[in-house]
Amino acid sequence: MATSPRATSPRAAKRQVDSGRGVGPLRNGVYLDFADSINRLGQKVIADRYGNLFDMYDNITGENAYKTPMRIYPAPHYTMGGLWVDYYLMSNIPGLFVIGEANFSDHGANRLGASALMQGLADGYFVLPSTLPNYIAANKLEKIDENADAVKEAVANVNDITQRLMNTNGTKSVDHYHRELGKIVWDYCGMSRTAQGLEKAIQLIPELEAEFWENVRVTGTAGELNQELEKAGRLVDYFDLGRLMCIDALDRNESCGGHFREEYQTPEGEALRNDEEYTYVAAWEYAGEGEMPLLHKEPLEFETVKLATRSYK
Ligand SMILES: Cc1cc2nc3c(=O)[nH]c(=O)nc-3n(C[C@H](O)[C@H](O)[C@H](O)COP(=O)(O)OP(=O)(O)OC[C@H]3O[C@@H](n4cnc5c(N)ncnc54)[C@H](O)[C@@H]3O)c2cc1C
Numbered sequence: 089m090a091t092s093p094r095a096t097s098p099r100a101a102k103r104q105v106d107s108g109r110g111v112g113p114l115r116n117g118v119y120l121d122f123a124d125s126i127n128r129l130g131q132k133v134i135a136d137r138y139g140n141l142f143d144m145y146d147n148i149t150g151e152n153a154y155k156t157p158m159r160i161y162p163a164p165h166y167t168m169g170g171l172w173v174d175y176y177l178m179s180n181i182p183g184l185f186v187i188g189e190a191n192f193s194d195h196g197a198n199r200l201g202a203s204a205l206m207q208g209l210a211d212g213y214f215v216l217p218s219t220l221p222n223y224i225a226a227n228k229l230e231k232i233d234e235n236a237d238a239v240k241e242a243v244a245n246v247n248d249i250t251q252r253l254m255n256t257n258g259t260k261s262v263d264h265y266h267r268e269l270g271k272i273v274w275d276y277c278g279m280s281r282t283a284q285g286l287e288k289a290i291q292l293i294p295e296l297e298a299e300f301w302e303n304v305r306v307t308g309t310a311g312e313l314n315q316e317l318e319k320a321g322r323l324v325d326y327f328d329l330g331r332l333m334c335i336d337a338l339d340r341n342e343s344c345g346g347h348f349r350e351e352y353q354t355p356e357g358e359a360l361r362n363d364e365e366y367t368y369v370a371a372w373e374y375a376g377e378g379e380m381p382l383l384h385k386e387p388l389e390f391e392t393v394k395l396a397t398r399s400y401k
């Protein structure tokens with residue numbers, strides 16, 4: 089989420105959107121107006137700093153952002169958090185390693201720009217090439233018996249979900265429900281959240297999931313390459329993930345990084361943290377369908393780098 093030269097922080101930009109100030113025909117969007125900065129610093133300085141962005145914008149819109157404000161839209165494009173992993177990038181399931189955006193490890197409450205790809209590179213290039221062979225060398229990997237109860241149960245579970253999805257034969261597409269879920273998470277667990285909104289989302293998501301199981305339509309068959317079925321399978325997981333994101337956001341009564349609770353902000357509208365109570369990683373354990381996941385708190389200890397509040401000003 090970029091910060092406009094006019095708006096002092098993402099929150100201010102969002103308030104600008106909500107208040108309708110500075111918003112032209114583009115509803116729910118924000119303008120990035122570089123006029124003041126160009127007057128103050130000169131176009132060359134701005135071009136040196138952001139020239140590639142201006143070129144990309146011109147290619148996409150045909151508009152010269154040195155002359156007219158840039159139209160931007162806040163869009164979630166990275167998920168803070170992820171699967172818990174240890175120092176070797178192994179999850180709590182022995183032998184399952186998780187790298188890149190799917191793990192929780194590197195970024196904390198808000199990641200720095202351009203650092204996600206760096207993390208993927210570090211995980212894939214430096215960490216895993218040493219930790220995975222270590223694991224294989226140190227553990228006797230038993231041959232998996234296809235007739236083992238656990239294997240049969242897992243296969244039966246996947247077949248059951250696949251059949252349920254194929255047999256529902258409803259009237260609405262997978263994309264319809266994916267969009268509906270995305271809207272609930274965006275509206276109530278997006279740029280800013282409130283306890284009331286999060287409680288509503290935690291109620292709405294299971295209702296939408298129940299409707300999905302009654303009325304989704306997955307075209308094609310289960311025996312062929314079927315992208316609709318693939319998407320439906322992922323959406324089943326996203327209902328759990330969306331609900332968990334809301335539960336976690338409701339449990340964390342502070343604002344920190346990408347987690348902004350409207351109840352916890354400074355008079356200037358900046359994030360109000362509560363380090364005394366919330367300096368920990370929240371690791372949630374799955375406790376069964378529809379059950380409240382179990383919270384494990386992993387304390388964060390800052391030995392060399394002092395914990396400090398980030399200013400967007
Ligand atoms: C619009 C946008 C702009 C970004 N800009 C930047 C930037 O400037 N700098 C930066 O550092 N980062 C940026 N990021 C973030 C960065 O792109 C991602 O964090 C990074 O690509 C994650 O890489 P990954 O390999 O961990 O996961 P992904 O790239 O998400 O790859 C996961 C793959 O797994 C596949 N998959 C998922 N589920 C299944 C399944 N069940 N079965 C089989 N396959 C599956 C997916 O199809 C996907 O191909 C941006 C992201 C977006 C969306």
